[in-house]
Amino acid sequence: MIVVLIILGYIVIGIIEIVPLVKKNQKRELMLYSILFGVAFVISVLLGLGVKIPSPAKPIEKVVRMVIGK
Numbered sequence: 001m002i003v004v005l006i007i008l009g010y011i012v013i014g015i016i017e018i019v020p021l022v023k024k025n026q027k028r029e030l031m032l033y034s035i036l037f038g039v040a041f042v043i044s045v046l047l048g049l050g051v052k053i054p055s056p057a058k059p060i061e062k063v064v065r066m067v068i069g070k
Contacts, residue, residue, distance in 0.1 A: 002048045010041050 014037065021030040046053060 003045055006041075006044050006048045010037075010044070013037075 017033065017037075018030065021033060043053060
């Protein structure tokens with residue numbers, strides 16, 4: 001049931017946010033928004049299904065330490 005609510009919520013938000021981008025012919029913004037929107041949708045559905053998603057904190061920390069050099 002929760003997955004259905006997530007899907008309905010994303011449809012409503014998508015219509016509200018994507019339609020103005022299409023009308024204004026903002027292709028780059030639409031592409032970026034669609035990618036981020038899709039990633040957020042997939043993560044939300046997985047969480048709604050009870051799938052445990054690993055935290056990105058450790059890989060981000062490793063990258064930062066590599067860049068800083070510590």
